[in-house]
Amino acid sequence: MRIIGGKYGGLRLSPPANLPVRPTTDIAKEALFNILDNRIELDECDCLDLFAGTGNISFELASRGARTVEAVDIHFKCLQFIKEAAKKLNIEVIDTRKADVLKYIGTCKNQYDFIFADPPYDLPALPQLANLILEKSLLKPSGTLVVEHPSVRKMDESPFYVETRKYGYSSFSFYKLES
Numbered sequence: 001m002r003i004i005g006g007k008y009g010g011l012r013l014s015p016p017a018n019l020p021v022r023p024t025t026d027i028a029k030e031a032l033f034n035i036l037d038n039r040i041e042l043d044e045c046d047c048l049d050l051f052a053g054t055g056n057i058s059f060e061l062a063s064r065g066a067r068t069v070e071a072v073d074i075h076f077k078c079l080q081f082i083k084e085a086a087k088k089l090n091i092e093v094i095d096t097r098k099a100d101v102l103k104y105i106g107t108c109k110n111q112y113d114f115i116f117a118d119p120p121y122d123l124p125a126l127p128q129l130a131n132l133i134l135e136k137s138l139l140k141p142s143g144t145l146v147v148e149h150p151s152v153r154k155m156d157e158s159p160f161y162v163e164t165r166k167y168g169y170s171s172f173s174f175y176k177l178e179s
Contacts, residue, residue, distance in 0.1 A: 001013045001014070001015060001023060001026075001054055001056050002026055003059050003060055003063045004026065004029060004030050004033060004060060005033060005037075005060070005063065005064055006060070006062075006063030006064035006065060007063050007064075007065070008059070008062075008063040008089065008091075009063060011063075011089075013054075013055075013059065013085050015054040015055075015081050015085075016077065016081060018077075019053065019054060019075070019077055019078055019081065020075055020078075021053035021054050021075075021078065022053070022118075022120075022121070023053060023054050023056045024056055024057065024118060024148060024170070025167070025168075025170070027167060027168075028148075028167040028168070028170050028172070029056065029057070029060060031165065031167055032146065032165075032172055033060060033064070035165065035172075036114075036144075039144065040113070040114060040144060042061060042064045042065055042066050042114070043064070043065030043066070043067070044067060044113070045061075045066050045067055045112075045113035045114045046066075046067055046068045046110070046111075046112050046113050046114075046140075047061045047066045047068065047069045047070070047112055047113065047114045047115070047116070048069075048070050048072070048110075048112040048114070048115040048116070048138065049061070049069060049070065049071045049072065049115075049116050049118075050072050050101045050104075050105075050115065050116065050117040050118070050119070050133075051072070051073060051101055051117060051118045051119045051120070052071035052072055052073040052078065052079070052082065052096070052118075053073060053075075053078055053118065054078065054081060054082070055071055055078070055081065055082035055085065055086075055094070057116045057118065058071040058082060058094050059082075059085070059086075059091070059094070061114070061116075062086070062091045062093050062094050066093060066114075067093065068093050068095065069093050069094045069095070070094075070095050070096075070097060070110070070112075071094055071095070071096045071097070072096075072097045072098075072099050072101055072104055073096075073098065073099075073101070074098065074099065074100050074101065076098060079096040079097075079098055082094065082096050083096055101117075101119070102125060102132070105132050105133055105136050105138065106132075106136060108136065108138055110138070111137060111138060111139065111140045111143075112138060112139060112140060112143060113140050113142070113143045113144075114143060114144050114145075114146075115133060115138060115139055115143065115144075115145045115146070116145075116146050116148070117129060117130075117133065117145070117146070117147045117148070118147075118148040119147075119148075119149075121149065121150045121153075126147075126149060126153065126155075127153070127155065127157065129147055130145060130147055130155065130158045130160060130161070130173070130175045131158050131160070133145055134158070134160050134175060134177060139175075139177060141177050141178060142176075142177075142178060143176070143177070144174060144175070144176055145160075145174070145175040145176070146172050146173070146174055146175075147172070147173050147175070148170055148171070148172055149170070149171055149173060150169060150170065150171070151166050151167075151168070151169055151170060151171040153171075155171075155173040156173070158175060160175040160176060160177060161173065161174075161175055162174040162175060162176050
């Protein structure tokens, strides 16, 4: 796993091989952040990384100057890796939270400028995920939500849907409250 840009750009992190994750590929992540760099001032953002896994996106956000990054995952070993790696790098903006993401969405009281969700591709609630997040007011009015999903799944039925970008087997669908 490589941090692509920002303060820690080029740095490789080595998560344990036995984590229950499917990390976003470097090619897809680079494409995503090229898009985000043209749309969002990440250094002014409060960010939420749902289904954080290895923290791949959390570390990229922190490296690019995000004000805060909350990484949420249900797997203790994933969060342990994120905490230990952040401590080694003296990254203080990443906060981890062990939780079932779908339950967390229902109880979270914070709002974020940028939310990234990379759920298991077989998650039954995947088609409703964007609406669940947006209806619970987790996204600030001018914020952006990105959901990673398999390219064979259509995610455009939300009234907040903006566009989908495809990168092989994975796609990113973008959502905004304001057009």
